[in-house]
Amino acid sequence: MNAIAPALVSFNQVGKHFAVAGGELEAIRDFNLQIADGEFVAIVGASGCGKSTLLRLLIGLDNDYQGQILIDGQPLNGIGSERGIVFQEHRLFPWLSVAQNIALGLVNEPLNSEQRQQRIDQYIALVGLQDFSQAYPHQLSGGMAQRVAIARGLVASPRILLLDEPFGALDALTRQQMQDELLAIRERARITTLLVTHDVEEALFLADRVVVLEPRPGRIKRIVDIDLAHPRQRASYAFHRLREDLLHELTADERYLPPALEQIRDLPLTYLAY
Ligand SMILES: Nc1ncnc2c1ncn2[C@@H]1O[C@H](COP(=O)(O)OP(=O)(O)OP(=O)(O)O)[C@@H](O)[C@H]1O
Numbered sequence: 420m421n422a423i424a425p426a427l428v429s430f431n432q433v434g435k436h437f438a439v440a441g442g443e444l445e446a447i448r449d450f451n452l453q454i455a456d457g458e459f460v461a462i463v464g465a466s467g468c469g470k471s472t473l474l475r476l477l478i479g480l481d482n483d484y485q486g487q488i489l490i491d492g493q494p495l496n497g498i499g500s501e502r503g504i505v506f507q508e509h510r511l512f513p514w515l516s517v518a519q520n521i522a523l524g525l526v527n528e529p530l531n532s533e534q535r536q537q538r539i540d541q542y543i544a545l546v547g548l549q550d551f552s553q554a555y556p557h558q559l560s561g562g563m564a565q566r567v568a569i570a571r572g573l574v575a576s577p578r579i580l581l582l583d584e585p586f587g588a589l590d591a592l593t594r595q596q597m598q599d600e601l602l603a604i605r606e607r608a609r610i611t612t613l614l615v616t617h618d619v620e621e622a623l624f625l626a627d628r629v630v631v632l633e634p635r636p637g638r639i640k641r642i643v644d645i646d647l648a649h650p651r652q653r654a655s656y657a658f659h660r661l662r663e664d665l666l667h668e669l670t671a672d673e674r675y676l677p678p679a680l681e682q683i684r685d686l687p688l689t690y691l692a693y
Pocket residue numbers: 437438439444446464465466467468469470471472473507
């Protein structure tokens with residue numbers, strides 16, 4: 420990353436509260452982060468620490484927050500096609516085919532029908548779903564549906580890509596292929612990326628910087644520069660050390676649980692007895 424490049428995205432003293440039964444929940448506190456043009460930043464942190472909330476604010480879906488979010492120095496003003504998002508759940512429309520769902524990412528693009536079709540075909544191929552372009556979401560596996568959502572987020576070639584656990588539902592091999600593919604896309608398009616992930620290794624493999632969030636309220640605990648050249652070697656000593664370091668940072672907080680256990684964390688204890 421070029422240290423003197425002006426920030427493309429600026430979070431300045433951002434805070435977020437939700438009204439909940441019995442009062443207010445402080446989801447984000449004093450969040451400050453500058454993301455340079457072309458930079459890849461990953462956010463890791465425990466379940467419920469505010470990661471998706473931050474992405475929702477940046478995509479412009481929620482304007483009720485404290486502080487300031489700037490893009491290219493301008494205050495954020497609703498959603499915009501220069502920002503693409505892949506949500507934590509795939510959010511496909513069940514009555515639209517794979518190709519039609521992906522086409523939704525192009526609604527604001529000035530393309531003729533041939534260019535539009537070409538672009539859709541290109542992104543269907545990118546996520547390896549050539550044989551399923553006419554299929555409907557209920558005919559896909561969870562991982563395939565997530566790949567459609569990734570194609571929809573990328574198809575308009577956004578300048579800023581927001582990814583909320585985009586590969587969480589994929590098997591390990593497809594996940595690694597998608598990570599490689601994401602790096603290749605970034606290389607071609609110099610896309611600025613903000614990725615939320617539970618997977619420390621994924622963050623280390625992809626990002627220029629990793630932001631560790633601390634929960635309740637979500638605050639920045641540490642920002643780690645990842646100065647490893649690409650392609651990164653997952654088996655290397657440097658990679659291993661950084662992974663241990665980040666895991667330590669996360670598990671030092673007793674409220675962090677591995678993803679498989681997160682679903683049960685908030686259940687009453689009686690549930691766990693069965
Ligand atoms: N619409 C809402 N109303 C009330 N509280 C909310 C709302 N959305 C999120 N929250 C609360 O804000 C906090 C942060 O939620 P958020 O979804 O951002 O967490 P997260 O870091 O993305 O978690 P996960 O890793 O499980 O996806 C949680 O305590 C959650 O209960």
